[in-house]
Amino acid sequence: MAVLPMPELEPKATAARLLLRRALGEHGRLVYSNSLGAEAMVLTDIIWTHFPQIDVFSIDTGRLHEETYELLERLQRRYQRTVRVVYPDAAALERLVAHQGVNGFYQSIEARLECCRVRKVEPFRRAIAGFPAWITGVRREQSAGRANGRLIEWDTDHGLYKISPLLDWSEEDIWSYIRLHQLPYNPLHDRQFPSIGCSPCTRAIQPGESRRAGRWWWERAESRECGLHPTVGGGTSALAAPA
Numbered sequence: 001m002a003v004l005p006m007p008e009l010e011p012k013a014t015a016a017r018l019l020l021r022r023a024l025g026e027h028g029r030l031v032y033s034n035s036l037g038a039e040a041m042v043l044t045d046i047i048w049t050h051f052p053q054i055d056v057f058s059i060d061t062g063r064l065h066e067e068t069y070e071l072l073e074r075l076q077r078r079y080q081r082t083v084r085v086v087y088p089d090a091a092a093l094e095r096l097v098a099h100q101g102v103n104g105f106y107q108s109i110e111a112r113l114e115c116c117r118v119r120k121v122e123p124f125r126r127a128i129a130g131f132p133a134w135i136t137g138v139r140r141e142q143s144a145g146r147a148n149g150r151l152i153e154w155d156t157d158h159g160l161y162k163i164s165p166l167l168d169w170s171e172e173d174i175w176s177y178i179r180l181h182q183l184p185y186n187p188l189h190d191r192q193f194p195s196i197g198c199s200p201c202t203r204a205i206q207p208g209e210s211r212r213a214g215r216w217w218w219e220r221a222e223s224r225e226c227g228l229h230p231t232v233g234g235g236t237s238a239l240a241a242p243a
Contacts, residue, residue, distance in 0.1 A: 008176075009173060009176055009177055009180065012168070012169055012173055013046070013177065015165075016043075016046055016165035016166060017046060017050055019151055019152070019163065019165045020046070020047070020050070020051055020054070020135070020163070020165055021051075023133055023135075023152065023161075023163050024051065024053070024054070026133075027132040027133040027161065028132065029055070029130075029131055029132060029133075030051075030054045030055070030131065030132075030133050030134070030135055030163070031054070031055040031056075031057065031127065031128055031131040031133075031134050031135065032044075032047055032054055032055065032056045032057070032134070032135040033057065033058075033059075033124065033127070033128070033134055033135065033136055034056050034057065034058040034083060035058070035137060036058055036068050036071055036072060036075075036186065036196070037137065037186070037195065037196055038174050038175065038178065038185055038186075038189055038194075039137030039138075039139065039166050039169075039174055040137050041075075041178055041183045041184065041185050042137070042166065042169075042174055042177045042178065042183070043135065043137050043165065043166065044056065044075060044079070045177075045181055045183055046165070047135075048079045048081055052081070054135070055084065055131070056081075056083050056084065057083065057084035057085070057086050057127045058072065058083050058084070058085055058086070059085075059086050059087075059119075059120055059123045059124060059127070060085050060086070060087050061088065061119035061120055061123075061198050062087070062088060062093070062119060063119065063198035063199050063200060063201075064198060064199060065186075065188060065196065065199045065202070067186050067187055067188050068186060068188075068196065071184060071185070071186045072085075074184040075184055078183075078184060084127070086123045086124075086126060086127045087123060088118055088119045088120075088122065088123050089118070089122060089123075092118050092122065093118055093119070096114065096115060096118045096119075100114070100115070103200060105200075105201070106218060109219060112201075112216065112219070119198070124158075125158065128158060128160065131160060132160055132161060133152075133160055133161035133162070133163055134155070134158070134160060134161075134162055134163070135162075135163045135164075135165065136162060136163070136164050137164070137165075137166050138164050138166070138167065139164075139166050139167060139168075139169055139170075139171075139174075140167055140168060141170060141171065141211075142195075142211060142212060143210075143212055149164055149167055150164070150167075151163065151164055151165070151167055152164075171194075171211070191204055192204035192205050192206075192214075193205075193214060194211040194212070194214070195211060195212050195214060195215050197215055201215065201216055202214055202215060203217055
């Protein structure tokens with residue numbers, strides 16, 4: 001992928017900074033949910049360089065790739081700052097595994113969503129508690145459900161505002177920024193993992209597949225969210241038919 005020159009990227013980077021400055025002025029306290037994906041590298045650089053007062057957290061579901069843990073360490077060393085790591089409730093996790101097994105999420109959409117709820121959604125709710133707005137790295141081109149998002153919108157599910165500074169960035173924009181600033185990133189991206197989540201729920205994509213096809217690949221495309229962002233369609237019939 002070609003690297004865009006900084007003059008072409010700067011208007012978008014400036015717009016992202018202005019949006020965050022506006023949000024800080026309106027809401028006072030912001031929290032950034034850092035996914036440790038490629039978009040997160042861009043937002044972390046912008047936030048820790050220009051807005052160090054913004055709280056940054058990441059969720060360790062207990063099933064992340066080893067490369068993701070290594071990236072977290074590299075990121076903290078580069079900026080000499082600490083990401084607040086949030087974990088699932090231990091008792092809830094024990095009940096989940098006792099009920100559905102270690103990898104029971106493959107069996108049904110309900111089981112997978114319950115795993116996401118315990119490992120990701122509930123820790124997320126604790127992490128954002130008390131904040132008036134949270135920041136996310138979603139982009140329009142990632143999925144149909146994200147295409148209709150707004151830069152600042154009310155998040156009904158979580159009861160606070162959601163701010164998406166990279167909403168109109170392309171994948172080319174993201175990688176150009178990473179390379180121009182020589183930012184660390186997950187090496188799994190170089191192995192055809194454009195979207196990286198938990199290890200058992202993420203795979204490399206094949207030529208011609210969508211960029212999020214590697215997330216929960218055994219389900220139909222309309223169900224492939226974890227609960228932090230709205231879906232289009234969905235429902236209990238979202239398991240893909242056997243090949």
